[in-house]
Amino acid sequence: MKEHDVIVIGAGGAGLRAAIAAQEAGADTAIVSKLHPVRSHTGAAEGGINAALRDADDWEDHAYDTMKGSDYLGDAPAIETLCKESPEEVIQLEHWGMAFSRDDDGQVSQRPFGGLSFPRTTYAGAETGHQLLHTMYEQAVKRGIQVYDEWYVNRLAVSDEPDPADRTCHGAVAYDIKSGEVEGFKARDGVILATGGLGQAFDHTTNAVANTGDGVAMAYRAGVPIEDMEFIQFHPTTLPSTGVLISEGVRGEGGILYNDEGERFLYEHGYANNDGELASRDVVSRAELTEVQEGRGIEDEYVNLDMRHLGDERILDRLENILHLAEDFEGVDGLEEPMPVKPGQHYAMGGIETNEFGETCVNGLYAAGECACASVHGANRLGGNALPELIVFGKMAGRHAAGEDFGEAQIDTGRRGEWEPGEVSPPVSPGAIDSPDDPALADGGAVAAGKDILRGAVKEERQRVKHLLETDSAVGHAEIRDSVQQTMTEFVNVFREEDGLHSALEEIRAARERYSNVTVSDPSRTFNTDLIHTIETRNLLDIAEAITLSGLARDEFRGAHWRAKHQERKDNEWLKHTLLSWDDGQPTLWFRPTVLEGENRSYEPKSRSY
Ligand SMILES: Cc1cc2nc3c(=O)[nH]c(=O)nc-3n(C[C@H](O)[C@H](O)[C@H](O)COP(=O)(O)OP(=O)(O)OC[C@H]3O[C@@H](n4cnc5c(N)ncnc54)[C@H](O)[C@@H]3O)c2cc1C
Structure with missing residues (x-):
């Protein structure tokens, strides 16, 4: 049995930030990850990190854009925490040596992104996530944080009181991929889930094969509610044959979407008359699929994304990685021809219910990053808002798990505060039965209290x-x-x-x-x-x-x-989380x-x- 104060499950952006924060707060911290940290999917993030860094910008504008982008389903305390804290966190990354792209005057560059009222997306070429992951991994190594990599966590050790809010998480169980041994990891103070996305539930996705929603499923079976799971982001620019992402940075730099008739359809067919290609992702994805359904798609499947007019120099300076992806995965030279794109599963807005400090309703269990739902993104995430979420809420969860007191949260968790029972209409038959007699399915639930x-x-x-x-x-x-x-x-x-x-x-x-x-x-x-x-x-x-x-x-x-059959937003009935x-x-x-x-x-x- 291994034993530490804080166990962080996952070594992507959220897990590394959480571990650094917990260690800095004095906790003996370890990371357990099924992948080596720098193979985590954060490394695939291309476009950038939103932060109101400039004098002409303001965190309150960032919060407004995020709430509007969320279609008013985000929780204000979480959104405001994200927007207030992200400038400091981005500056921290810069001080740790992250190689941000810079303007001629030496300032960190910022580019426009969909749904933002100010160009506030900082970036490192089109390899922002790669830079971020390596920068934080260096910091984790420097601090001597123990990393158990290639350990697959398959269960949380949570007690089984009837109300999940009375339960406690004591650690996790993991399978050593190298030896085949199953071992316990005892957490004296807290367990932080930072297991990333769940895109493998879909067959056309930008997510890696490792993004299987393990943390969300384990927390759910241990009694933690999962929130707003219906809200899945489909990114409008993925390569048709593989789902590989072509960053929103291409449209941020001025890339244009055309249909088969050569029309700039976002304007010409009235989908987004003001912001065009830089409308929010859900809007652009629906527009593309409508074009295809109405017979204006190319090969009945996709539309074209053209960046040739930006010029070779600018493309090579800011989007070089995109050229490699288009060439390697679709056989297209982005300097010479438009790139075919279609919507693909990209991000889960929902996940493990937490408050704005990363706490779940189970004592000693926290979550941060894409697996969590502090409710920053609501019904739709703005591009460039996931990476700041990792570092802001990763840090928060790490410090909290290490024992720092943040006072009372404004967001409730579990069935505390106001809530109402729900049902699906028309009713559906009862769901999965997690039978203890069925060893294949009987995994991950809470374990009887009273024994070890x-x-x-x-x-x-x-x-x-x-x-x-x-x-x-x-x-x-x-x-x-x-x-x-x-x-x-x-x-x-x-x-x-x-x-x-x-x-x-x-x-x-x-x-x-x-x-x-x-x-x-x-x-x-x-x-x-x-x-x-x-x-x-x-x-x-x-x-x-x-x-x-x-x-x-x-x-x-x-x-x-x-x-x-329900084509309007029903604010009277549905300003609530599922x-x-x-x-x-x-x-x-x-x-x-x-x-x-x-x-x-x-x-x-x-x-x-x-
Ligand atoms: C292609 C792509 C590009 C993107 N670009 C941007 C962008 O430009 N800007 C932006 O803001 N957002 C972007 N996003 C979203 C953002 O990158 C992700 O939401 C974010 O990186 C997820 O980070 P994470 O730390 O939560 O998870 P990950 O980085 O996926 O890390 C998950 C970690 O959990 C570990 N793990 C998972 N399950 C287990 C288990 N059972 N046992 C042990 N370990 C486990 C993995 O080994 C891994 O270390 C992009 C997403 C994709 C897919």
Whole structure:
């Protein structure tokens, strides 16, 4: 058994920032990660980090843009924390040596990004995430923070009191990918989940194969509510054959989108008469798909993104990485020809419910980064707002877990404060049954209080691994994962219809039934990726079901969530977060009002046009 004050699960931007903060606050801190830190998906971020750095800019404008971008579903205390703290955090990165792009006068450069009223996106060429990750990893190494890399965390050790708010997280259980051993990691003070995105629930995604929503699924099964799962961001510029991202930085620098008729459709067909290509991502994604559906797409699939008019010098200076991606993954030379693009799954606005300090309702359990939902992005994230979220809330969670007191949070967690029960109309059949008698599915829940919780969790996890390795059947994870991904891309995509969402739910539940017979065909103990992918697939099933159920519940059109028969934003009914709790092995739906009261102002919902 390993033991530390604070255990951070995940070594991307959020995990590294959390670990640095916890260590600086005096805690003996360790990171446990299934990947080596610099292979984390933060390294793929291209475009930049939003921060109101200039005299002519203001954090309050950033907060306003973010609330408007969220379609008034963000919580003001979290949004204001993000916007107030991000300048200091970006300057901190610069002091740690991050190689930001600079203007001729030496100032850190900023570029326009979609939905921003000021060009406040700082960047390092088109490799911002790579720079950020390496800069923070250096700081983690410098501080001697212990990193257990290639350890796959498959369960949290959480006690099982009836109300999750009375539960405590004592640590986590992880599988050593190198040796095949299952071990406990005891956390004396706190566990921070920083496990990143869940894009692998879809089949066309910008996310890496490692982005399987593990942290969200583990927290959910341990009793932590998951919030606003229906809000999935589809990025408008992904390469059609692979889903590889072409950064919004291209449009920020002046790149133009054309349909098959050579029209600049965002203006010519009235989708975004003011901001055109720099409208918010949900708006541009819907516009592209509408062009394709109305017969103006190219090869009935995509539109063109042209940056040739920017000139070779500017492209090579600011967007060189984009040239490599287009050439390597689509065989297109961006200096000579337009790049084909279409919408692809990119980001999860929802996730593990936290307050503005990164705390969940379970004592000693925190979350930060893409896996968390402090409710900064609401119904739609603005480009360039995820990286500041990592560093602002990563730091906050790290310091809190190490024992710093931030006073009372304004955002409630768990079923404290105001909330109401919810149901899907028309009702859907009961969801997953997490049967303790089914060893393939019976993972990740809370462990009976009164016995040694971490040891109990390790024992159960060893049994699950043994069971998966010994089951003799023809069902493998790949077929299940494929069918879930295709179902999600077909029915739970940019455009959502009620029948499609019901079909998706049926498919997911059928896949879950098949999963109860899943087997791992590779018997080896070392680097058994078959086993890891099998466990990840279990998480994807829970994630896909949660996205679909929440999507069915919300019968309105807000931000990234478009419903065919509900074409308006229903503020009277829906200024509230969707929450799902895992009660006795099945999802329970409930709601909590959105917090629109900020420090000095109230954010009155307005119509959202660009
Ligand atoms: C292609 C792309 C480009 C983007 N560009 C931008 C941009 O320009 N600006 C912006 O603001 N945002 C951008 N985003 C979004 C942003 O990059 C991500 O939201 C953010 O980097 C996620 O960081 P994270 O620390 O939460 O997770 P990650 O960086 O994904 O790290 C997750 C960590 O968790 C670990 N982990 C996961 N599961 C387990 C497990 N079971 N056990 C142990 N460890 C585990 C992984 O090993 C990894 O270390 C982009 C996203 C993509 C996909």
